[in-house]
Amino acid sequence: MATLSEVARLAGVTTATVSNVLRNPGKVRPATVARVEAAIAQLGYRPNLMARALARGKSCMVALVLPSITNPFYPELVRVAERVARQRKYFLMVCNTDEDPEIGHAYLNQIAGTLADGVLVLHMGMATEVIEELRGRHAPIVLASEEFEDFSDGLPHVIVNFRRAGQVAAEHLLKLGHRKIGVIVGRGLEGMQHLRLEGFKHALLDAGVAFDESCVQCVLDTVPGGYQATSSLLSTHPDMTAIFATNDLLAFGASQALADRGIRIPGDISLIGITDIQLAQQMRPALTTVALHIQEIAKISINLLLDLIENPGHQPILVRAPEPELVVRASTSSLRRGHLHRG
Amino acid sequence: MATLSEVARLAGVTTATVSNVLRNPGKVRPATVARVEAAIAQLGYRPNLMARALARGKSCMVALVLPSITNPFYPELVRVAERVARQRKYFLMVCNTDEDPEIGHAYLNQIAGTLADGVLVLHMGMATEVIEELRGRHAPIVLASEEFEDFSDGLPHVIVNFRRAGQVAAEHLLKLGHRKIGVIVGRGLEGMQHLRLEGFKHALLDAGVAFDESCVQCVLDTVPGGYQATSSLLSTHPDMTAIFATNDLLAFGASQALADRGIRIPGDISLIGITDIQLAQQMRPALTTVALHIQEIAKISINLLLDLIENPGHQPILVRAPEPELVVRASTSSLRRGHLHRG
DNA sequence: ACACCAGATTTAAACGCTTAAATGCGGGCA
């Protein structure tokens, strides 16, 4: 692997000149530029990014720490974040913790500030411990997550209004006449989807509808989790007419459980999720859900992080993601008589 | 951010000693170790991985270049590869090209050998140009892909027997009595799934069944692609009794198209895919498919790459992934009379 | 013909760490 100095020797100049050819071609005489470029081509030289990073004190890499790479929410977000980062001349390192706080801890500890210029932590479902780890880091760190009073100080923060999302979902179901609603809450490792549930409860309260805690199933944030939760709900509350899942993946699991029992959606039971991942519109029936605007979250977060890196203002910054928005598809319908007598 | 020399000064030793405490604690007197460790703790020192990489000529990072992060096949593979890499003390950089050869080119050009100690390229569906780019690189590179005579020289290579996968799928359908079979072939950017089709044709030939080229739809490797292909097939070949999709994502799209028309699976049309991503068993009806053993592919590939990095034997190595295996679920059934008269 | 100046190039230090080789130190042995 050729180095700068080999190029310099071949071109009959010093490394400083070669470096300038690479970075400020304007400062070098055209004839020299040509000579150097010829040498570069001849040797197949490519700059060593490690050395460059060390010399410049900047690696142009940012890390994206997320709890689960197989949950499609994240890849959809990663894709956009990566594109934005690339446009701004940064590499994105994707770090998957698999919901293991140890791993998250290790990544943050090792990478932040020593390999990456900054870190974007997707907190959704991520363990609290990991977040705690972030305080006192010097490298720019941006958190995208639910609104947590405890965290909102100290760290730049992109806030997603999950509470509102739960509320929107509830309002939709209420408007359709549903009263007996099963709830499936994802918990990741640390029970992080409570706000969605709170928003949901809040809407019921506002409508004067009693909320039955026994209708809540709290499960792992996966398709099988949703399946299992639905099975439980069906056995304990056979009279429910709708299911609210705190995210689309759980809702997908729910739809399977219903399909396996020959229960029709939305004919027998309506189903609503949150997030609007691609799968939501691909399910059959297509899933009614509350869109969180994944792409916007990705853009806002990564841009905030890069802004902070390039222009370190010390004050933590809070940015709000777009408001959640109801997307009505085919999995919900008005309550009709007969519902209550199915079970 | 504290540096080695600050730690050294605080502990009253030189940087060499601190470095040794970090890397060969055996070589340092216990009392000194304690003193240095105290200094490290006091300053919150964490080694700069860039500097370390530069000094050692090894970054302990490997890149994983893949064509699409939103195709669930890849996240499932990434997850395993990352775990293995972590166990072997490497970081995994995930690089998504979004099927854009330019991006793949840029990643390989910039990262291989200058940031990462090695690169694992998942060729499935990746552009030929990108592969060409790999020749003549000095950094270890491993390719996981279909068997290509053109590529098998020159590069270490994990070979997945896609041809056999297509064959297995066809044999299954033939055994069930299907003769009019629609085919959906994914093409990524470069028409890379031909081998699966060839295997399929081969099996038909062996069974003495004529193959109708007009039954083949070639589409983008996505859910909507599968949907669209199925719609076309239904209009041109209403009498088909089965659909073979070259991967599960396409099959998922197909299942939607069928559902939207009230066509039952497998009652009216049988459906088979390839890969066995998680979605396959989560679909309803669950998808019959040919398992490629994603996790095994991931393990084999990443281990090969790391072996090559740690122990550079110059000769290219070919490794075979496990043979594809039929997984029968609910989306296929024997041909029954009445099929031919539906359309 | 001279001093001056801008532009082009070089010098040399720095980035934070590693590592082979050199040094210093104290104890065991004769």
Added chain:
DNA sequence: TGCCCGCATTTAAGCGTTTAAATCTGGTGT
């Protein structure tokens, strides 16, 4: 008491860049 040796530590060079400051060059103005 003096020598040798092994252990612990330091020295110093090197990894491949960048970059501010220094140097050199030739052309300009007078």
